[in-house]
Amino acid sequence: MPGLVLITGGAGFLGSHLVEVVRARGERVRILDCIEPPAWCAATGVEYLRGDVREPAVIQEAMQGAGAVIHAAFASPRQPRELMRDVNVEATRLVCEAALKRGARFVLISSTIVMRPARTHPFLGNSPLSRLDLYRSTRAEAEESASRFIDRGLSCAIVRPKTFLGPGRVSAFTILFERIRRGMAVPVLGSGANRYQLLHIRDMAEGIALLQDSAAQGIFHFGARQFGTVREDLQALVNHAGSGARLSFLPAGLSRLVLRAIELAGMTPAAEWHHMSAAGRDAVVDISRAEKELGWSARWSNSEALGQAYDWYTESLNQTGVAQALHPLPFGHRLLDGILRVFIR
DSSP: OOSEEEEETTTSHHHHHHHHHHHHTTOEEEEEESSOOOHHHHHHTOEEEEOOTTOHHHHHHHHTTOSEEEEOOOOOTTSOHHHHHIIIIIIHHHHHHHHHHHTOEEEEEOOGGGGSOOOBOSSSTTSBSSHHHHHHHHHHHHHHHHHHHHHTTOOEEEEEEOEEEBTTBOGGGHHHHHHHHTTOEEEEESOSOSBBOEEEHHHHHHHHHHHHHOOOOEEEEEOOSSOOBHHHHHHHHHHHHTSSOEEEEEOHHHHHHHHHHHHHTTOOOOOHHHHHHHHTOOBOOOOHHHHHHHOOOOOSOHHHHHHHHHHHHHHHHHHHSSOOOSSOOOHHHHHHHHHHHHHOO
């Protein structure tokens, strides 16, 4: 078991939970991130290195004494295209190289979005349809780069988590949570008969910690073991809130049209949750490898993860007047909410 674990991009929502889990296992933690250290870092006393993961010298400094690195740094679809490639692809290669030289265990936090088929713009040749598709391609390239380092002797595992949430993270669910809180109609894109697997942040952090201590190579999926259809899980959340909100179902064709219009307009896209719900297809991963090889087990269901995130959201609003989300609501989500208000009341 390595004595020091480096977490790149560790100042955010996932990092805060990873720090708790890793330290509870008796290991020291060093965080590398480009932002000012958040308050919780000072409170936990973790070592914090502020620097750019794209700089080889910074990576070398951060790797000193580390027996494992959890590479969670990535650029989001909301950031410039050049930055997405530099951080998601080139920085991953640099961290892999440094881990290989030190003989450190390397865990790449990837995304299930890489499993989504590539889509190209109907009017601009072979260019990606949207920023979300460009983002998908960079995350896929990061996985490919890490896999090549396995062939060179790197001890490496790749994590593809489902959409994760819990206390402290709202993001794509803000529209739903706010409408539920106000007792309004809650939009369901399509019939809601499809299944969309979620993941509680704590289950994810514990799985990553197990994987960091393992010698297993390759891809691991993490997701809730217990989940229903989108309709069932959202109804459970509405019942939990007890605000008088109700589900309102929008035609799948209309939902897809709205999402496609947002994409073609070049605006920050809505989340995968919205796309898969509108598509009416199941979005489920096989977690059996993580269960069998790591002894990992998801403790929280979809409805429990949603309920805890919703409770945090409402408590935050009651205490401060604003939800202290680590991830602000992108413009694409706000636009989608505005469009939905036209069709549902």
